[in-house]
Amino acid sequence: MDKQQEYVLRSVEERDIRFIRLWFTDVLGVLKSVAIAPAELENAFNEGIGFDGSAVEGLTRVYEADMLAVPDPSTFQILPWRGDRQGAARMFCDIVTPGGEPALSDPRQVLKRTLKRAAALGFTFYTHPEIEFYLFEPPVDGQTPKPVDQAGYFDNVPRGTAHEFRRTAITMLESMGISVEFSHHEAGPGQQEIDLRYADALTMADNVMTFRTVIKEVALEQGVFASFMPKPLVDGPGSGMHTHISLFEGDRNAFYEAGSDHQLSPVARQFMAGLLKYAPEVTAITNQYVNSYKRLWGGAEAPSFVCWGSNNRSALVRVPIHKPGKGQSTRVEYRAVDAAANPYLAFSVLLAAGLKGIEDQLELPEGAEDDVWELSPAERRAMGYEPLPASLSEAVAVMERSELVAETLGERVFDFVLRNKRAEWEAYRNQVTAFELQRYLPVL
């Protein structure tokens, strides 16, 4: 039993925890939870808790159902919304096979594996997501969701639900050890943005999963409904998860080089080149739902074309300008990811694309200075700004031929995602939408 595990056991006893929730994530990024009693905890550390993996999306095939969830003691956290005494706590789990080997289909393992590859090159990978979401009135079946307010970007709404909501949510996040950097009302009615303070990618992916749960819990408590759906309103902007990325070599920011163009080191430029080159291939992961493409192609600030720019809000990859002397905070922002992505897989493919850029020493194309949306299609083509896939179907077709994604996800997850997404597309294609009825029924 190592120190961390002992610490967890002690805390559970001291804090009188009655339930420990073991959390893990399925391939689609949905949080799964199994609760155990404190008496089971030691056994869970030593041997893991068995469960039927076939019931979880993408985890196993039906006939190899047995899987073990082994909690990672470093992720132990008391759940604040369960009250202080006799409460509940959670830990994230690694999924292993009965033979004790990491399950290749566990998204957390996918990220761990990719991070290990980065570590072999001497890099640590940090991310910092800006997560957007909507607050709606409690949903009524079949009706368009109704936002809780009509405010806009940075608006301060006096005694607004959203204001109170953000305050409670942030307090709760902080009490779970998740630092919030920034929060404000976003452009859409009822739309919020909360930025998490940067952390290593594994911790951050865990944090994103926790974040979604906390937001949903707080919303329920306050009688509203929170949604991370990429594009819930036809007329409102979509909810993205712009992700700031940096690589560190030891304690040094590997993206920073004083005096160079945009203060970007060659490593940063190669990394960005990798991101751009593989952007179409990874889109089915960073934007995994049919609905994702309505955000991606919904205009406004959505990054639909593969290009980069400094402070260009229409570019896919943006280099934020940081304060002078803050070389450590040099980073690049990848803007396609949406709020419904599986963070483990999304971070994995972004890192893999960037690392490939470094390994192959790719050359970064020239940056874009114009608003890419304003250009004519011919201009865009002439300038070499390729479009991202326009639909889930296209994205899956591009990903299917991607060695990079196959290798990063592992063949099993890769295969599952392909099948799952094709099925989703087919189900979607079967729909007759309100749009069609409205437009065609009266005249055809």
Add this chain to the structure above:
Amino acid sequence: MSSREVSYAQRLRRSGVADPARAERLIGEIEVLTGATVDDPPHALSYLSDPDVGLLQLLRVAEAAKSAGALDALVSLRGSRAGAKLGVMLGGSVALGDLLVRHPELLADFSTWPAEDDFADLEPRTRLLTAVGADPGSEVPIATVTGPAGIAAMRVEYRRLLMRVAAEDLLVSTPTRLFPKVAGALADLAGAALSAGLALARAGEPDYAATRLAIIAMGKTGARELNYVSDVDVIYVAQAADGIDEERSLRVAARLANAAARACDSMGSEPALWQVDANLRPEGKDGALVRNIESHRAYYERWADTWEFQALLKARPVAGDREVGEQYMAVVSPMVWSAVEREGFVESAQAMRRRVEHHVGAESDRELKLGPGGLRDVEFTVQLLQLVHGRSDPSLRVRGTLEALRALSVGGYVGRPQAAAMERCYRQLRVWEHRLQLRKLARTHLMPRDEDGLRLLARASGFATVDYMTEVWQDIRRDVRRMHLEMFYRPILPVVARLSADEAALDDDAARARLSAIGFADPVGAQRHIAALTSGVSRRAAIQRQLLPAMIGWFADGADPDAGLLAFRQLSEQLSESQWYLKLLRDSLTAAERLAKLLSTSGYVTRALLASAEAISWLDDDADLEPRTLEWLSAEADAILTRSDDPDQAVTALRGARRRELVRIAAADTLGRVNASDAGQAVSDAADMLIAGALRIARHVVARERGELARTLPFLIVAMGRYGGREMSYQSDADVQFVYDDAGDGSNDIALALAIQVRTMLQRVGSQPSLAIDADLRPEGKSGALVRSLGSCAEYYRRWSDPWEAQALLRARPCAGNDDLARAFTDMIDDVRYPPKLPQSALKQMRTLKARMESERLPRGVDPRRHLKLGPGGLSDVEWTIQLLQLRHAHAKDGLQTTQTLVALDAAADGGLLRASDARALREAWVLATDLRGAMALRGNARDTDVLPADVRELRILAEMLGTRLTGPELDDTYSRVSRRARAVAERVFFGWTVQA
């Protein structure tokens, strides 16, 4: 020349002088220079390892002493023990002699040392810090003699103390006894040099107070078992001083660390001491040079590999901030002991063990350190045992090799005699290493190649002759590896199986820990089998007690150790009365090792051995494990048929011969002596032999019933499918078709009788395994006639046949029967299977057929992706793709006219019909699927060798059998990847689907 003079020169020569005349001259010069006589030079020189060099060095030292006015100090050493030390040092170390020539003032040191020195008052840290003008009493000593002068002062002081250690070491009569003190003193000296280096570094770093840097020694320095010249392994850890931010602290600490290391290893007026090596730090040479404690902790918790914890076993703070050093140790030490619980520990423990036991990639034979039975082997054995048992027993948590060996012996984890023998070997190897390094203070672990070098080493280490030394060395190398086995496996045997009262026998928990560490999944069961095998007073039990320790190690090498041990128990019980069996195992290590490997890997072979043990006797002889050639087999079949009149007996004998060959091939295959495709050929050869023999018998039998035409009727058996391609596996059916040439009335009846007779003889249930004959690939398939005449075949193929039949003919190979008919048949089908042009309609039909097959032929409930034969990217994708190319192009390209898949594949690539990358993808998929099916057949526990198992443990075993180091999930991933790529090629090349942009 007088007789006295001759005997003087002879005496000199006997004392080891190579050139007596020159020695006499040198002695004369020394006497003149010092004004003192040298007493009984032959006697004195006999103590020197290199008397010639010693004399020359003495003369040079005397000259230097004279010009430095230190001659008195030299002369006063005459006749004393201190003088003896000077003598042996000059003869044993050219480099230290040179030091005295540079610094004759150090001669005064000799008389100040204790006569029998145990280095108790060496105090290197105090002495070296004082030498650079730093206060040894201070927590943060700072040098006042700085720059190059400080570095030189530190190095001279270091060597001065080194000289003291070396002189004592070279003089004592039993250097192996002094060795721990020497190695400890050398480690302390290294630590002191780093302390002084740090004091020098602080003097050049105004901001030194911003950080609290500790230097942690790893490896031999950490364990206080350093040798004379070796890289000194370190890790740096720094905490920020109060009120200083982390970034600044680490920056300053990195500068200090660099400067301290440079003080030891940079070029200078005094030569460098040794290289400081910081590559054991987190992330190795790519990682930050200095980290704080928290960052170390985070790294080891999250990223570190098992070997990195092993390295931490020896960590010890040696210089810099004591408190930080201790905090670091408090954080990392517990992690070493939980390493055992980490994933991958068993694998890396096995890798270590294998390294000792097999010397994978054995280095040069002259290597004292890395060679077989060298120092590294001793260290690995000890560390591995420490890691396995140290988790539950804190008394094993010690740094040094000898300390650990003693703790293991005291704790009863290894036998006392074995521990003592291992310790003796280790000490002797280290003394040789030291002697070799001392000569020039150079980093070497190589036994000298030349006679002179060996002679000097023998003299330096107290061996009378080179031969004797070499003999002892060979003994040590053998002993180290034997002791490894004895120490590692023997104590697993229960108490009652001890060979002597001195033997260790582990308690149940410890024995189980060791069994699990080497890969037994069910250690309790293993213990039970071991107890059963070793208990009792029978001769069998006695021999097995001797054998088992080594066998356990070999089982552990196999894919499934538990199954191996169980099978061994079954076999031993079954053969308990067979004298030859135990004798073979006792006398032939090779046979015993191979048997262990077979039993722990292949269920197929195990069953065969249990059914008929004769095959065990082949294991001792490589020639017996060579698959027999078809000629050899045919000659044997011929002999059987010639001497036997009884058809039933003859067929049984042939079937027995085939069974025997299958065991032989499977054993060779399992032992990695043939690859899967060669095994496939050999299995097909055995079928050829049997079918040809059966046809001969059938002619005889049918002739008796239906007349003599049966003996002469031109009749042919054509191998089809995998059999035709000589790609059969152990359990394959033989696909064939029967053809005859019309030779008058009744030909068809006789041919039919022959075919039926052959089939019956091969398929009938009997004491020897049958061979299923499948004739479904004949014209018109199942509904067609079983036999056809050549003419009818030709007619049929010309007029009626479907494209799939032409495709099936690509694999047609006459395997038994009339040669002329074989030629005629081949010529006839060549026109069908290698057509000048493949019509579009045939192409379409083939593609449709294949597509339909993919959706219909797959068994229900099986994931198509795991189906090695019919799944996407499986064997049939590859084969159909190749066959399509053959149908289209073999007419023009002769190279494609073959029944073998890989041959055709290569020809297609060479002929430019396939891109090189496509050919590679197809080949890789085909070979992997074939290997997997072969491995599954050998494993012998799969219901269906066409489906990749879902159980990850089984997959790992297959991976092992394939000779890869993959885990189960990784093998699964690899197959998925390889087949995905092959599928993409098949879709493009076979189906002609173009990729949408």
